[in-house]
Amino acid sequence: MQAEKPQKPSRPLTQDLSVGEVAARSGVAVSALHFYEREGLIRSWRSSGNQRRYAREVLRRVAVIKVAQRTGIPLASIRDALAALPDERTPTAQDWRNLSEGWRAELDERIRKLTQLRDSLTGCIGCGCLSVRDCPLRNPRDELASEGPGARLLER
Amino acid sequence: MQAEKPQKPSRPLTQDLSVGEVAARSGVAVSALHFYEREGLIRSWRSSGNQRRYAREVLRRVAVIKVAQRTGIPLASIRDALAALPDERTPTAQDWRNLSEGWRAELDERIRKLTQLRDSLTGCIGCGCLSVRDCPLRNPRDELASEGPGARLLER
DNA sequence: CTACAACCTCAACATTAGTTCAGGTCAACA
DNA sequence: TGTTGACCTGAACTAATGTTGAGGTTGTAG
Numbered sequence: 001m002q003a004e005k006p007q008k009p010s011r012p013l014t015q016d017l018s019v020g021e022v023a024a025r026s027g028v029a030v031s032a033l034h035f036y037e038r039e040g041l042i043r044s045w046r047s048s049g050n051q052r053r054y055a056r057e058v059l060r061r062v063a064v065i066k067v068a069q070r071t072g073i074p075l076a077s078i079r080d081a082l083a084a085l086p087d088e089r090t091p092t093a094q095d096w097r098n099l100s101e102g103w104r105a106e107l108d109e110r111i112r113k114l115t116q117l118r119d120s121l122t123g124c125i126g127c128g129c130l131s132v133r134d135c136p137l138r139n140p141r142d143e144l145a146s147e148g149p150g151a152r153l154l155e156r
Numbered sequence: 157m158q159a160e161k162p163q164k165p166s167r168p169l170t171q172d173l174s175v176g177e178v179a180a181r182s183g184v185a186v187s188a189l190h191f192y193e194r195e196g197l198i199r200s201w202r203s204s205g206n207q208r209r210y211a212r213e214v215l216r217r218v219a220v221i222k223v224a225q226r227t228g229i230p231l232a233s234i235r236d237a238l239a240a241l242p243d244e245r246t247p248t249a250q251d252w253r254n255l256s257e258g259w260r261a262e263l264d265e266r267i268r269k270l271t272q273l274r275d276s277l278t279g280c281i282g283c284g285c286l287s288v289r290d291c292p293l294r295n296p297r298d299e300l301a302s303e304g305p306g307a308r309l310l311e312r
Numbered sequence: 313c314t315a316c317a318a319c320c321t322c323a324a325c326a327t328t329a330g331t332t333c334a335g336g337t338c339a340a341c342a
Numbered sequence: 343t344g345t346t347g348a349c350c351t352g353a354a355c356t357a358a359t360g361t362t363g364a365g366g367t368t369g370t371a372g
Contacts, residue, residue: 107274118263205368
């Protein structure tokens, strides 16, 4: 993810941004911005010379995309979530808050699972127990088999 | 990751395992076991008829691989870690413990980062602050710029 | 002996998230 | 006007982690 920092021979400062400017300000490569656009995560219009122009809004959008990615959410889901933002008016802080709420829940869940995993890691991976019955690491089928509460030491 | 559960028309119970038996017992597809073998994560020898045979040990190995993967460790690193196990003697509980210790540390780190991320998520994504200076989401360059302690709200 | 399930290899495909490259255009500065 | 850097498109490539399929072999049950 090289950031290709151009933006130097700057166009006269305008309200809109060129792809290079967005790249420089967001830390995302131009190629990635093209990609996000193809995938429907961001939008642009074109200048007279067919160059992409972005609203300043896009910076927040890209930042949010990156944050969401760090939580482990795939781009397709991020796109869907972003699609829920108002199409016409500029999204408000509340809009963004709504968006982040769902992600926060997912993130909580991921943290919970990882913590659970961590807790069973030391206790289990090095447990030395040879019982196929008792050790969820030796016998992962148990993990799937036990649907009810109880033995489910490991997440699935 | 379909598990292809054969193992029924079972060979006379032996000490070693066929690939299908390992698949059934580990919950990992035969194709994945082939793949792990190509990648050097597990080993087998061949029967007279050129079929793979595994030591029972492999079940633990596969289980460990799956656990490590859940922590987010790439296969290549898992392979390297497994390569540190004793080659001749069967790994002891202590061997496995050593292995898991490093992973536990990585897992701790990942949990820490995700937690940090979660904490900044609500506060930041919906903050409504428009200051390019103050909001790490608006201005991810800050994130990279501040090497010292202080402003690094977001992990990298 | 014949079926049929399980096994074999090798190659191609799938998915996610992009990057790289070739070949060409546009815009600003000297 | 010429050069240069940013930009354009489309296709091909990367990496990780496997899965799928074709075409052929093995092994066990009836």
